[in-house]
Amino acid sequence: MKYFVVTYGCQMNVHESEKIAAILENMGYSLAPDRENADIIVFNTCAIREGAEDRVFGNVGNLKRLKKKNKDLIIAVCGCMTQKEQTAQKLMQKFPFVDIVIGTFNIPKLQYYIEAVQKGRQFELLNEGELDEILPYKRTSGDNAWVNIMQGCNNFCTYCIVPYVRGREKSRKEENILKEVKSILDEGKYKKITLLGQNVNSYGKDLTAPVSFAKLLKDICALEGDFSLSFMTSHPKDLTDDVIEVIKSEPKIEKYIHLPAQSGNNRILKLMNRKYTREKYLEIIDKIRKKIPNCRITSDFIVGFPSETEEEFNDTLSLVERVKFDSIFAFMYSPREGTVASQMQDQISEQVKRKRVNKLLQLEKKLQKEG
Ligand code: SAH
Ligand code: SF4
Ligand code: F3S
Numbered sequence: 001m002k003y004f005v006v007t008y009g010c011q012m013n014v015h016e017s018e019k020i021a022a023i024l025e026n027m028g029y030s031l032a033p034d035r036e037n038a039d040i041i042v043f044n045t046c047a048i049r050e051g052a053e054d055r056v057f058g059n060v061g062n063l064k065r066l067k068k069k070n071k072d073l074i075i076a077v078c079g080c081m082t083q084k085e086q087t088a089q090k091l092m093q094k095f096p097f098v099d100i101v102i103g104t105f106n107i108p109k110l111q112y113y114i115e116a117v118q119k120g121r122q123f124e125l126l127n128e129g130e131l132d133e134i135l136p137y138k139r140t141s142g143d144n145a146w147v148n149i150m151q152g153c154n155n156f157c158t159y160c161i162v163p164y165v166r167g168r169e170k171s172r173k174e175e176n177i178l179k180e181v182k183s184i185l186d187e188g189k190y191k192k193i194t195l196l197g198q199n200v201n202s203y204g205k206d207l208t209a210p211v212s213f214a215k216l217l218k219d220i221c222a223l224e225g226d227f228s229l230s231f232m233t234s235h236p237k238d239l240t241d242d243v244i245e246v247i248k249s250e251p252k253i254e255k256y257i258h259l260p261a262q263s264g265n266n267r268i269l270k271l272m273n274r275k276y277t278r279e280k281y282l283e284i285i286d287k288i289r290k291k292i293p294n295c296r297i298t299s300d301f302i303v304g305f306p307s308e309t310e311e312e313f314n315d316t317l318s319l320v321e322r323v324k325f326d327s328i329f330a331f332m333y334s335p336r337e338g339t340v341a342s343q344m345q346d347q348i349s350e351q352v353k354r355k356r357v358n359k360l361l362q363l364e365k366k367l368q369k370e371g
Helices: 011-026 050-061 064-069 085-094 104-118 162-166 174-187 213-221 241-249 266-271 278-291 310-323 350-370
Strands: 002-007 040-045 074-079 100-102 144-148 192-196 228-232 256-258 296-303 327-332
Touching: 002 011, 011 040, 011 074, 011 104, 011 144, 011 192, 040 050, 050 074, 050 085, 074 104, 085 100, 100 104, 144 174, 174 192, 174 213, 192 213, 213 228, 213 241, 241 278, 266 310, 278 296, 278 310, 296 310, 296 350, 310 350, 327 350
Parallel strands: 002 040, 040 074, 074 100, 144 192, 192 228, 256 296, 296 327
Antiparallel strands: none
8 A cells, every 4th residue: 555645835844744654654555656656645735825725726636537546545635724624624625535634733643534534434624633742753854854843833923824723832842852853863864953843933932841942952962963953943033142142152053044034114024013123133134144154044025915015115125135145035925814914905916916026036136146
């Protein structure tokens, strides 16, 4: 019996697909060369922008053909998209040949759902529960090992669906993280550890005995072995001096920070609920550059947030010009149902968003050329 996993979205999902693969291999499945040859296909989905969801609808729709050829084929859809009840319902209505629809929190029970389907039960829709700590992973990223340090997000940036589909911040206990990293290092196959969380800088605040992110970094670096350590993502409002200090002083930590700015305009930043200003953002950048001169810095930007004027968009351009990032990701704002920004007045047309994103990417290209 063979399996195939299709992954959309961020590193968090890539890593969760490693968990899915481990569950399936534990059940006796082995990796299929492609979806055509699989007995079970799992779609691990992303809800961050409409485009991501559209792709899933298209690709799941295409599986109907495979299901016709092999009626025993099991199709499961999980991840952030199916964590939203309405989207899950829509998926089930549109594609009755899908066997399992579950949210991110139910992945640890995947084996149970598959066995239920094999016994003839048709459908499960579940999007509650707790993520399990102790599951193994089938690590698939070469000599890099992902390590999840926390789940969820408390920030509620007004454009973002993540807090709704991933729940509130929940940190793993430091001892469990250290144990996992140690066992990864003991395997001897991995040279790189990448810590994952939506907002790693607020790691540990919710623990009964709080631990700071800086301490976690130091304690991981203290583990024996020849490895490099990196992490994502940092929120500018929470990037503290002690974290910058640890990055500077620990030779094992990569000199690299992904620090999404989202916009260079204060009115838009406020509407986004980002909790920092352009000035504050630039101050942090200057601090990083002063303390760690060789640090690579990358960023994310959203253009065409509701009511963004041409002038306000120009503030994003000037911020990018001023900082000269090592690279940036630029996204056209995509309204997500249930978020505050999707209800705001003055939504920007696709045409204007496209124009702005192109302009931003062009500037980025020009800056890259100039080095
Ligand atoms: N927790 C991380 C990652 C969030 S998702 C962070 O806070 O940076 C990755 C990127 O997707 C975000 O940085 C943002 O630029 C973009 N994004 C999130 N929601 C979006 C939306 N509704 N439309 C367009 N881009 C979005
Ligand atoms: Fe979304 Fe903001 Fe949380 Fe990042 S910090 S996941 S953008 S709500
Ligand atoms: Fe997408 Fe979920 Fe990650 S919405 S970006 S897969 S947290």
